Amino acid sequence: MVSSSDKTIQSGARRAALKNGLRVGALVGATGGVGLTASGRASAEVTPDPLITEVQDWNRFMGDGVDANPYGKPSVHESDAVRRTVSWLTAENKSSINFTPLHKLDGIITPNGLCFERHHGGVATIAPADHRLMINGLVDTPLVFTMEDLERFPRENHVYFLECAANSGMEWRGAQLNGCQFTHGMVHNVMYTGVRLKHLLAEAGVSPRGKWLLPEGADPSHMTRSIPMEKAMDDCMVVFKMNGEALRPEQGYPLRLVVPGWEGNMWVKWLRRLEVGDQPWHHREETSKYTDLLADGTARRFTWTMDVKSIITSPSPQAPILHGRGRTVVSGLAWSGHGTVNRVDVSTDGGRNWNTARLDGPSLSKSLHRFYYEFDWDGSELFLQSRAIDEQRQVQPTKDALRAARGMNSIYHNNGIQTWHIRPDGSAENVEVS
Amino acid sequence: MKSRLDGFYVRRPVRLSLTLLSVMLMGSGQVVAEGDVSSGRALFPQCAACHAVGEGAGHLFGPMLNGVTQRAAASAEGYRYSDGMKKAVDAGLAWDDATLDAYLQSPMSYVPGTKMAFAGIADESQRQDMIAFLKQIAVDGTGAVAADATADVVATPLAQEEPRPLARDTVVPEHGVLHLGRQALPEEVVAWDIDIRPDGLGLPAGSGSVEAGVDIYDTQCAVCHGVFGEGEGRWPVLAGGFDSLTDERPEKTIGSYWPYLSTVFDYVRRAMPFGNARSLSDDDVYSLTAYLLYLNDQVDEEFTLSADNFSSIEMPNVDNFIDDDRMEEPQYAAIVEPCMQDCLEGEAAVTQRARILDVTPDGGGDEDAGGSID
Numbered sequence: 001m002v003s004s005s006d007k008t009i010q011s012g013a014r015r016a017a018l019k020n021g022l023r024v025g026a027l028v029g030a031t032g033g034v035g036l037t038a039s040g041r042a043s044a045e046v047t048p049d050p051l052i053t054e055v056q057d058w059n060r061f062m063g064d065g066v067d068a069n070p071y072g073k074p075s076v077h078e079s080d081a082v083r084r085t086v087s088w089l090t091a092e093n094k095s096s097i098n099f100t101p102l103h104k105l106d107g108i109i110t111p112n113g114l115c116f117e118r119h120h121g122g123v124a125t126i127a128p129a130d131h132r133l134m135i136n137g138l139v140d141t142p143l144v145f146t147m148e149d150l151e152r153f154p155r156e157n158h159v160y161f162l163e164c165a166a167n168s169g170m171e172w173r174g175a176q177l178n179g180c181q182f183t184h185g186m187v188h189n190v191m192y193t194g195v196r197l198k199h200l201l202a203e204a205g206v207s208p209r210g211k212w213l214l215p216e217g218a219d220p221s222h223m224t225r226s227i228p229m230e231k232a233m234d235d236c237m238v239v240f241k242m243n244g245e246a247l248r249p250e251q252g253y254p255l256r257l258v259v260p261g262w263e264g265n266m267w268v269k270w271l272r273r274l275e276v277g278d279q280p281w282h283h284r285e286e287t288s289k290y291t292d293l294l295a296d297g298t299a300r301r302f303t304w305t306m307d308v309k310s311i312i313t314s315p316s317p318q319a320p321i322l323h324g325r326g327r328t329v330v331s332g333l334a335w336s337g338h339g340t341v342n343r344v345d346v347s348t349d350g351g352r353n354w355n356t357a358r359l360d361g362p363s364l365s366k367s368l369h370r371f372y373y374e375f376d377w378d379g380s381e382l383f384l385q386s387r388a389i390d391e392q393r394q395v396q397p398t399k400d401a402l403r404a405a406r407g408m409n410s411i412y413h414n415n416g417i418q419t420w421h422i423r424p425d426g427s428a429e430n431v432e433v434s
Numbered sequence: 435m436k437s438r439l440d441g442f443y444v445r446r447p448v449r450l451s452l453t454l455l456s457v458m459l460m461g462s463g464q465v466v467a468e469g470d471v472s473s474g475r476a477l478f479p480q481c482a483a484c485h486a487v488g489e490g491a492g493h494l495f496g497p498m499l500n501g502v503t504q505r506a507a508a509s510a511e512g513y514r515y516s517d518g519m520k521k522a523v524d525a526g527l528a529w530d531d532a533t534l535d536a537y538l539q540s541p542m543s544y545v546p547g548t549k550m551a552f553a554g555i556a557d558e559s560q561r562q563d564m565i566a567f568l569k570q571i572a573v574d575g576t577g578a579v580a581a582d583a584t585a586d587v588v589a590t591p592l593a594q595e596e597p598r599p600l601a602r603d604t605v606v607p608e609h610g611v612l613h614l615g616r617q618a619l620p621e622e623v624v625a626w627d628i629d630i631r632p633d634g635l636g637l638p639a640g641s642g643s644v645e646a647g648v649d650i651y652d653t654q655c656a657v658c659h660g661v662f663g664e665g666e667g668r669w670p671v672l673a674g675g676f677d678s679l680t681d682e683r684p685e686k687t688i689g690s691y692w693p694y695l696s697t698v699f700d701y702v703r704r705a706m707p708f709g710n711a712r713s714l715s716d717d718d719v720y721s722l723t724a725y726l727l728y729l730n731d732q733v734d735e736e737f738t739l740s741a742d743n744f745s746s747i748e749m750p751n752v753d754n755f756i757d758d759d760r761m762e763e764p765q766y767a768a769i770v771e772p773c774m775q776d777c778l779e780g781e782a783a784v785t786q787r788a789r790i791l792d793v794t795p796d797g798g799g800d801e802d803a804g805g806s807i808d
Binding site: 143293 | 617
């Protein structure tokens with residue numbers, strides 16, 4: 001069903017396109033053969049812009065009043081800023097993944113509707129009044145909390161990135177996917193509101209023998225992971241709000257675990273139970289999956305921390321340079337599970353020479369950081385790279401260094417430096433360079 | 435619709451009678467299934483792992499079921515039916531209440547060779563409910579979701595609320611620091627605490643044999659994991675792959691990779707079969723675990739697994755897991771200021787490019803895609 005307001009927008013856009021088409025046609029006719037300036041526009045005889053000289057529909061006619069969208073939506077012109085999946089990654093879509101459109105975003109906060117999804121048994125639908133959180137195992141008093149109970153604990157607000165350990169995993173063997181959405185889009189950054197786990201555990205009273213914690217989800221996968229008690233007592237949270245509003249169903253509504261800086265699989269969604277134990281459980285997601293197979297056939301387990309990493313989000317294959325040579329803004333994201341990002345360097349020549357980029361916006365521990373590098377592009381081909389350095393002074397490694405250390409089958413924890421090949425026409429491709 | 439009541443505007447929901455709707459959709463002359471549409475809808479999640487319904491539904495492992503009773507059997511465009519199903523259609527199979535009932539009771543005996551390796555719905559009234567549900571799903575998917583699921587929520591006028599209990603009468607528990615939550619009852623802990631550890635902690639009483647595991651596996655698991663654990667499509671391979679962990683394409687199976695048997699029991703019990711979790715009995719899980727050991731050459735066909743002998747089983751790859759030592763790798767071990775100028779010799783040359791193997795969505799074929807997530 002098309003609402004009257006949609007019709008207005010569509011017909012308005014059609015008229016504008018028609019006018020622009022006429023204008024371009026007129027330009028070509030008038031200037032034929034005249035060279036192009038850096039901005040891609042004809043250098044001589046630029047005709048007045050009808051978007052300025054003529055009264056447009058949106059200048060004249062009323063748009064929607066208030067309440068046309070009780071829950072607001074992005075502009076119709078932003079319909080390509082959406083999560084996307086890669087169908088061949090998984091067997092079907094209920095245990096699958098999609099990707100955050102990093103190339104369409106700026107700043108450090110990921111809008112709730114664009115946070116990538118990863119489920120193992122579909123999105124559970126739970127009424128908050130029907131949700132319970134149990135704490136059992138090696139505790140003085142096993143407890144059950146309702147959502148109302150949880151909101152009576154002291155609340156905190158923190159911005160944290162969540163990165164899937166398999167982010168960039170498809171690139172272990174070499175360049176494969178054309179777009180930072182697909183190579184790096186299993187990450188999002190959200191301000192959470194919730195309660196520190198230590199307060200909940202104190203309520204139940206953890207036994208001195210309690211060294212491990214097993215969170216469990218209420219969805220059909222009943223997701224579980226083993227978390228060491230020091231981490232649980234340090235900065236882990238149970239949260240019910242993201243970016244100010246209730247968690248989205250696909251992010252674990254009404255309750256999820258937050259494990260700052262550690263791999264996303266541990267951030268159990270639809271959280272219903274926390275068990276305290278004296279040993280790890282070695283469940284499926286920490287043995288069969290999320291273990292890092294090395295070249296000699298051994299495998300690392302409990303590889304929790306997400307190492308220092310960065311990615312240039314624009315220009316990139318989905319966001320080519322359209323403006324020609326001249327002033328150019330390189331924009332990207334950097335993060336580290338070890339804390340804050342100290343610095344980001346950008347190379348335009350495939351790692352021969354580096355320039356320090358400008359970090360902008362809040363620099364928060366275990367949060368995405370936004371960086372910019374502005375320069376005058378001469379129009380020649382570029383090999384764009386970014387390299388992050390975190391507060392532990394760990395430097396983001398090259399992909400070759402990771403392969404040399406781990407072999408080709410590690411899948412997880414690929415934080416290697418990404419290269420975008422910018423061609424003279426401004427288009428970009430995912431490559432690796434010597 | 436709005437009406438004025440005690441000073442509040444109350445939105446009245448429009449509710450369609452589902453039973454009435456299904457009768458309307460079916461047209462005249464057909465036998466009306468006795469079943470209840472909403473009960474059938476509630477049963478459908480067990481089918482949803484393989485069959486999609488609703489607006490925009492496509493084929494999964496099984497064909498899309500929008501309007502399934504309004505089309506000729508095995509006629510959904512773009513779906514590759516089994517030879518068994520094609521043979522049945524050639525022999526005159528058409529879907530009506532009677533044939534659907536027989537098929538849903540035992541798919542594999544009614545249509546030998548069908549891909550639908552599903553044990554069937556034993557309960558006749560449940561089959562009737564399912565058929566009633568399927569019959570009222572239109573070709574465009576209408577009817578898959580309850581008609582009132584999107585109807586407006588009724589706003590309750592404040593005037594009708596019960597008087598609230600007084601805050602001072604609330605009983606405050608004594609446990610903990612802030613005295614929040616309540617003590618979990620033993621029955622509640624038992625109901626949810628289903629996890630198993632490598633040392634056997636958490637194992638329920640019971641046992642199961644390889645022999646019993648065969649039947650359960652073939653009806654509940656083989657549809658995705660293959661008849662001998664070899665995997666269908668991109669579903670996980672469960673058996674074999676021994677000595678492949680250093681290969682170019684390692685096969686990480688239960689036998690070749692998983693360090694502990696307890697993980698198999700725990701995972702099957704908590705999450706399998708896909709789309710019908712927690713439906714297996716403890717003995718079923720013992721039997722399946724025994725059969726998976728057998729498929730991986732760890733026990734013989736006479737073997738029976740129980741809580742008593744569980745811990746005696748050691749998996750072949752148990753010693754090949756090490757703790758995280760990433761920070762000892764060369765690129766992290768030496769904390770050095772990174773090079774800023776003339777760091778590499780010569781000009782950069784492309785060594786790999788995505789275009790060679792363009793598996794980006796909309797970018798070309800994905801047949802040769804490498805790597806997967808599961």
